[in-house]
Amino acid sequence: MRRIALHFGLLLTCAAILIPLLWVIRTSFLPEPMSYSPEIMPAFTLDNYVALFTSTRYGQSYLNSLIVAIGSVVVALPFACMTGYAFARFKTSGKGGRFAVLAIQMLPPVAIVLPAFTLFRMVGLTNSLTGLIIVYAALNLPFLIWILMGFFEGIPVDLEWAAQTDGATAWQAFWRIVLPVSLPGIAAAGVLGFILTWNEFLFALVLSGPQTATVPVALASLQTSNGVQIAKVSAGVVLAVLPLVIASRFIQRFIVQGLTFGSVK
Amino acid sequence: MSSIELDHVSKLYANGAYGVRDVDLTIAEGEFVIFLGPSGCGKSTTLRMIAGLEGITSGDLRIGGRSVTHVAPRDRNIAVVFQSYALYPHMSVRENMGFGLKMRGVARPVIEEKIKEAAGLLGLAPYLDRKPAALSGGQRQRVALGRAIVRDPVAFLLDEPLSNLDAQLRAEMRLELVKLHRRLGRTIVHVTHDQVEAMTMGDRICIMRDGRMIQVGKPLDVYADPVDTFVARFLATPPMNLLPARLEAQGDGLLVRGDGLSVEVPAMHRDAYAPATGREVIFGLRPEDIHEAPQPGFQRIDVTVVAMESLGVENILVGQIGQGNGAEGRPAEISARLSRHYTAAVGATVPLYVDARPMHLFDPETTRALPRPSLRVLGH
Ligand SMILES: Nc1ncnc2c1ncn2[C@@H]1O[C@H](COP(=O)(O)OP(=O)(O)OP(=O)(O)O)[C@@H](O)[C@H]1O
Numbered sequence: 001m002r003r004i005a006l007h008f009g010l011l012l013t014c015a016a017i018l019i020p021l022l023w024v025i026r027t028s029f030l031p032e033p034m035s036y037s038p039e040i041m042p043a044f045t046l047d048n049y050v051a052l053f054t055s056t057r058y059g060q061s062y063l064n065s066l067i068v069a070i071g072s073v074v075v076a077l078p079f080a081c082m083t084g085y086a087f088a089r090f091k092t093s094g095k096g097g098r099f100a101v102l103a104i105q106m107l108p109p110v111a112i113v114l115p116a117f118t119l120f121r122m123v124g125l126t127n128s129l130t131g132l133i134i135v136y137a138a139l140n141l142p143f144l145i146w147i148l149m150g151f152f153e154g155i156p157v158d159l160e161w162a163a164q165t166d167g168a169t170a171w172q173a174f175w176r177i178v179l180p181v182s183l184p185g186i187a188a189a190g191v192l193g194f195i196l197t198w199n200e201f202l203f204a205l206v207l208s209g210p211q212t213a214t215v216p217v218a219l220a221s222l223q224t225s226n227g228v229q230i231a232k233v234s235a236g237v238v239l240a241v242l243p244l245v246i247a248s249r250f251i252q253r254f255i256v257q258g259l260t261f262g263s264v265k
Numbered sequence: 266m267s268s269i270e271l272d273h274v275s276k277l278y279a280n281g282a283y284g285v286r287d288v289d290l291t292i293a294e295g296e297f298v299i300f301l302g303p304s305g306c307g308k309s310t311t312l313r314m315i316a317g318l319e320g321i322t323s324g325d326l327r328i329g330g331r332s333v334t335h336v337a338p339r340d341r342n343i344a345v346v347f348q349s350y351a352l353y354p355h356m357s358v359r360e361n362m363g364f365g366l367k368m369r370g371v372a373r374p375v376i377e378e379k380i381k382e383a384a385g386l387l388g389l390a391p392y393l394d395r396k397p398a399a400l401s402g403g404q405r406q407r408v409a410l411g412r413a414i415v416r417d418p419v420a421f422l423l424d425e426p427l428s429n430l431d432a433q434l435r436a437e438m439r440l441e442l443v444k445l446h447r448r449l450g451r452t453i454v455h456v457t458h459d460q461v462e463a464m465t466m467g468d469r470i471c472i473m474r475d476g477r478m479i480q481v482g483k484p485l486d487v488y489a490d491p492v493d494t495f496v497a498r499f500l501a502t503p504p505m506n507l508l509p510a511r512l513e514a515q516g517d518g519l520l521v522r523g524d525g526l527s528v529e530v531p532a533m534h535r536d537a538y539a540p541a542t543g544r545e546v547i548f549g550l551r552p553e554d555i556h557e558a559p560q561p562g563f564q565r566i567d568v569t570v571v572a573m574e575s576l577g578v579e580n581i582l583v584g585q586i587g588q589g590n591g592a593e594g595r596p597a598e599i600s601a602r603l604s605r606h607y608t609a610a611v612g613a614t615v616p617l618y619v620d621a622r623p624m625h626l627f628d629p630e631t632t633r634a635l636p637r638p639s640l641r642v643l644g645h
Pocket residue numbers: 278279280282283284302303304305306307308309310311348458
């Protein structure tokens with residue numbers, strides 16, 4: 001009896017999470033006029049997806065998002081690794097420095113977006129993917145530092161000591177031992193940064209133009225151009241969610257792997 | 266040529282706690298030295314300072330006569346086997362062992378040759394291509410050792426490398442290490458809190474407590490002549506019996522009198538102990554100096570049996586000798602190491618025979634041993 005109740009509860013929770021998503025997927029395959037139909041699957045068409053790529057700039061935006069999300073993570077990760085490692089191992093910049101990183105993270109984006117806009121206009125980086133990459137790298141940095149600091153703290157210092165007595169410099173110990181050992185952690189952090197950037201809306205809205213719009217901005221513009229074309233928006237949403245699903249699978253794998261298995265007793 | 270000298274070395278941690286205080290020790294080239302002490306006494310810290318992984322707060326460290334206080338670990342050519350093994354988890358056994366040579370720019374064929382040699386020595390040949398995660402604890406420990414051996418360092422620092430092995434493997438590895446030392450002829454500093462390892466493996470034991478090195482000497486010397494009650498209790502199981510007593514004059518002899526205890530000081534120690542006549546002392550006698558059968562010179566003592574532990578090779582008798590007016594109001598207890606054939610019922614009162622010649626007296630205030638000539642010098 002209790003088991004049944006439990007499973008019923010679980011089913012309900014799953015349904016609450018899944019049904020809206022399933023409904024969006026269903027709608028994305030319906031012709032526009034039927035999109036509000038109460039029937040489950042009155043028709044099937046790929047027109048929305050085709051239209052998304054032929055009559056809107058969604059394809060361009062999708063590519064922009066990929067470039068910006070991957071680019072910003074690639075730019076931010078090396079800095080985050082080095083800073084996170086320094087924070088984890090040395091007393092560098094003390095508690096103040098660590099708190100500053102956390103504080104930046106907590107700053108509301110609205111507070112930074114306008115100064116960023118002014119600054120970028122001065123140097124001509126508005127409406128450019130480079131500008132977006134720089135902004136997102138900066139936004140990701142504190143977050144990545146914080147996560148990586150945790151990963152590095154979890155790596156036994158004995159490993160580096162062993163490397164140093166084995167003849168490695170501190171830099172070699174970091175590069176040849178700490179980095180490879182924490183690779184799963186770094187990958188997981190990178191994927192999280194990717195997701196964060198992929199979903200970001202405010203900065204993209206303010207700093208991008210028509211050619212440089214990212215997915216969230218493009219979705220928003222779909223809703224406003226000629227009324228709400230719900231089927232087309234649904235198709236856009238389905239495509240927008242796809243990388244997140246893949247990314248979360250990755251994270252799971254990396255985190256489950258464990259970091260230093262076998263190195264210490 | 267490559268002796269290791271610790272010249273009044275201290276380590277003060279940032280939080281104001283001492284890791285190591287004023288350690289003064291010279292380790293000769295090729296010597297096998299044991300650091301023994303309870304948890305937290307500073308053994309690992311001392312090792313890390315020798316390896317250069319931890320800064321020295323004051324004092325000087327010399328290797329081969331050259332001060333290395335400010336020399337990086339990589340330039341000291343000392344190999345460390347860490348308490349945690351610290352194998353590189355992303356590298357195979359082969360890569361783990363070759364890493365040190367690779368870092369030093371040794372040619373690949375030479376590295377291969379050395380790995381093969383060390384792997385043969387340690388029985389690791391079948392595992393060379395495995396990752397550490399796929400090895401047992403004992404195999405990991407041998408990899409850690411192999412990683413040190415291939416480097417051919419001036420000294421090996423081993424931080425409790427055997428502590429995680431089961432009793433049998435530990436006994437085997439103990440022997441292996443001793444053989445290895447003989448074959449390589451390199452300096453070894455071996456940290457342990459295992460008394461058997463301490464007694465059997467090294468040329469010298471250094472006993473540490475609270476960051477200080479309180480006694481350094483050959484294992485049997487330290488065993489025979491502990492400097493204080495701590496060393497007396499620490500070095501063996503069951504530990505030395507320590508009983509509060511008073512030293513009294515009796516005729517022209519001396520008598521140790523305590524709760525249920527009355528032992529005549531052997532003539533050989535009379536001169537040394539005479540100045541302490543009339544003072545409170547702690548009487549120390551090892552369990553193996555209490556016997557089940559009388560012999561000339563032995564003194565009888567009556568013991569009420571509290572427990573008998575049969576270890577197979579011997580029986581340990583724990584017995585009560587006092588009436589409860591001893592220290593802290595509890596009756597004084599002693600343990601005696603008797604033959605495996607000895608039996609006595611718990612609760613029975615039995616006579617035992619004390620050989621008082623190896624006895625010690627300690628000052629109850631300072632816990633230090635009252636000086637007397639060593640039996641090992643006297644030739645007993
Ligand atoms: N980084 C540190 N900061 C402050 N105190 C420390 C630090 N590292 C060690 N200590 C202290 O220094 C003392 C000696 O530590 P150490 O690790 O040398 O002990 P040990 O003899 O190796 O003990 P064990 O047998 O448990 O390994 C301990 O009291 C410990 O708490």
